[in-house]
Amino acid sequence: MPAPPFAVESRLDTRYAVETPEGIALWLRPAGVVPRFYAYLVDAAIRLFFFSISFLFLALLGKFGQGLALVIFFLLEWLYPVAFELAAGAATPGKRMLGLTVVMDSGLPITPAASLTRNLLRAADFLPSFYAFGLLSMMFRHDFKRLGDLAAGTLVVHAPGGELLRGTPPPAPARAPAVALTARAQAAIVAWAGRVTRLTEARADELAEIAVPVVVPRAMDGDRVAALVGVAHWLLGRR
Amino acid sequence: MTPLQFEAQHAAAWEELDAALAPSSRKRRSTPADRARIAALYRAACEHLAIAESRSYPVWLIERLERITSRGHQLIYRQADFGIDKLRRLFVIDFPSAVRAHRLAMLIALLAFVGPLVVIGVLAYVDPSLILSVQDAASVEQYEGMYGDPEGPIGRRNADSDWAMFGFYIRNNIGIAFQCFAGGLFFGIGSLVALAGNAALIGSTAGYLTWRGFGANFYPFVITHGAFELTGIVLAGAAGLILGHALLVPGRRSRLAALEHAARRAIVIVYGMTAMFAIAAVLEAFWSSARWVPAPVKIGVGAACWLAVIAYFLFQGRPSRGRRDPR
Numbered sequence: 128m129p130a131p132p133f134a135v136e137s138r139l140d141t142r143y144a145v146e147t148p149e150g151i152a153l154w155l156r157p158a159g160v161v162p163r164f165y166a167y168l169v170d171a172a173i174r175l176f177f178f179s180i181s182f183l184f185l186a187l188l189g190k191f192g193q194g195l196a197l198v199i200f201f202l203l204e205w206l207y208p209v210a211f212e213l214a215a216g217a218a219t220p221g222k223r224m225l226g227l228t229v230v231m232d233s234g235l236p237i238t239p240a241a242s243l244t245r246n247l248l249r250a251a252d253f254l255p256s257f258y259a260f261g262l263l264s265m266m267f268r269h270d271f272k273r274l275g276d277l278a279a280g281t282l283v284v285h286a287p288g289g290e291l292l293r294g295t296p297p298p299a300p301a302r303a304p305a306v307a308l309t310a311r312a313q314a315a316i317v318a319w320a321g322r323v324t325r326l327t328e329a330r331a332d333e334l335a336e337i338a339v340p341v342v343v344p345r346a347m348d349g350d351r352v353a354a355l356v357g358v359a360h361w362l363l364g365r366r
Numbered sequence: 367m368t369p370l371q372f373e374a375q376h377a378a379a380w381e382e383l384d385a386a387l388a389p390s391s392r393k394r395r396s397t398p399a400d401r402a403r404i405a406a407l408y409r410a411a412c413e414h415l416a417i418a419e420s421r422s423y424p425v426w427l428i429e430r431l432e433r434i435t436s437r438g439h440q441l442i443y444r445q446a447d448f449g450i451d452k453l454r455r456l457f458v459i460d461f462p463s464a465v466r467a468h469r470l471a472m473l474i475a476l477l478a479f480v481g482p483l484v485v486i487g488v489l490a491y492v493d494p495s496l497i498l499s500v501q502d503a504a505s506v507e508q509y510e511g512m513y514g515d516p517e518g519p520i521g522r523r524n525a526d527s528d529w530a531m532f533g534f535y536i537r538n539n540i541g542i543a544f545q546c547f548a549g550g551l552f553f554g555i556g557s558l559v560a561l562a563g564n565a566a567l568i569g570s571t572a573g574y575l576t577w578r579g580f581g582a583n584f585y586p587f588v589i590t591h592g593a594f595e596l597t598g599i600v601l602a603g604a605a606g607l608i609l610g611h612a613l614l615v616p617g618r619r620s621r622l623a624a625l626e627h628a629a630r631r632a633i634v635i636v637y638g639m640t641a642m643f644a645i646a647a648v649l650e651a652f653w654s655s656a657r658w659v660p661a662p663v664k665i666g667v668g669a670a671c672w673l674a675v676i677a678y679f680l681f682q683g684r685p686s687r688g689r690r691d692p693r
Contacts, residue, residue, distance in 0.1 A: 364368025
């Protein structure tokens with residue numbers, strides 16, 4: 128019996144991989160409603176501030192200034208996101224503050240046509256009011272695209288970077304494992320050792336207790352964490 | 367090879383790539399040699415990432431490589447398709463041919479606009495009270511001052527200057543056109559409603575003013591910028607209809623893929639349409655409203671603009687007969 132068609136979509140993990148021409152997978156992490164809402168608020172505040180300041184000065188210029196103020200209002204309303212999305216970083220100041228960036232859903236950098244499309248179609252997302260359609264679209268989709276993103280083929284993602292969850296293991300004398308380990312087991316031990324500095328001692332010990340009886344049974348009574356970190360060092364090549 | 371040996375062997379190259387991708391070093395002018403070096407380092411890093419993954423190397427190593435490669439990917443595949451050449455090609459070839467390529471959408475948008483315009487225009491001329499069911503009384507009262515008063519510029523409440531009105535036309539009219547395009551996402555219905563709604567507004571005003579006997583002021587006022595503005599709104603509606611059509615009749619694509627494909631074609635029309643509205647705003651603010659230009663001159667110039675716009679969409683950007691475009 129074939130798998131139901133919704134099997135993939137019913138995953139909870141929202142990450143998805145796109146393959147580059149170089150044959151590697153890029154992992155995209157689509158950004159959900161909440162960070163995008165905050166980014167929108169920041170951008171709205173920036174636009175309002177900038178418009179008020181320029182309006183104060185342009186008011187001194189009389190009717191000419193009034194016309195210019197309306198042109199600036201138009202540019203801020205429609206083209207502010209386009210200008211920032213096409214600059215380096217591909218994010219408006221609000222998105223940058225929230226660590227978001229806009230890419231094509233193929234993982235490629237955003238194109239000018241796509242940026243304009245997604246930002247003009249903002250008007251459709253806004254309907255019937257307060258971005259209701261955009262919100263519905265984002266909540267029903269696994270990749271949180273609003274209507275403008277659907278038409279433009281773009282994606283708002285969490286920018287790669289930020290704090291690394293796993294560093295190098297803390298120093299410990301290297302020791303050989305008592306049994307031959309599979310590649311998966313090796314990777315698990317090394318990944319655990321990279322997290323040790325971020326875990327509490329008790330939790331690190333608790334996790335070590337799973338592996339130590341098999342990997343280094345003689346260390347069961349001593350410092351289990353140090354023993355397993357030692358194995359990680361041995362696996363990494365310090366022998 | 368152990369992970370540590372692997373890292374020791376290649377770390378220098380990774381650091382070099384990392385430094386080259388940093389925003390601070392990107393601001394400096396890069397030579398072709400720099401760019402070739404970055405490309406080579408990037409390809410090497412991709413290879414290292416693939417190796418590291420297949421050998422289950424430690425996570426921090428893989429994460430580090432993933433970061434460098436994804437940043438490199440963003441930089442290397444950035445499209446630089448701005449520029450004078452692209453812009454020239456847009457207005458000389460792409461925009462008018464895109465309009466011709468979507469004849470049916472143009473025709474439907476034209477009917478959805480001109481139909482209500484004529485019908486409501488005639489009705490408002492026959493029964494002027496009808497305008498009150500389309501517009502509110504306050505704005506109708508203002509038309510007396512805008513198009514009747516023999517002094518001051520035409521088409522505006524007396525105190526507004528050319529520049530203030532220019533800003534208003536840019537913000538208001540182009541905004542309406544963008545909304546008309548965006549409405550297409552709702553299976554085209556939004557665009558049709560926006561077209562008919564704007565047509566009702568314009569038609570009722572024209573019918574009412576003709577009945578009031580202000581036609582001699584009103585028609586010379588609208589004819590010149592109308593050539594750009596009225597065609598512009600039809601183009602915006604048609605661009606929206608292209609999106610709506612893709613959603614309704616996706617053909618051999620999925621609905622979503624059809625929408626993306628259609629949006630890439632429709633946005634060319636939106637580029638051109640925006641430029642037409644900008645031209646219309648300049649004309650409307652500085653030319654159409656001027657009392658010192660006699661009405662016959664305005665009608666002559668306006669007629670020339672209409673002919674130029676129609677000829678532009680009919681003939682501009684076709685391949686010349688001698689050497690046909692191989693496409």
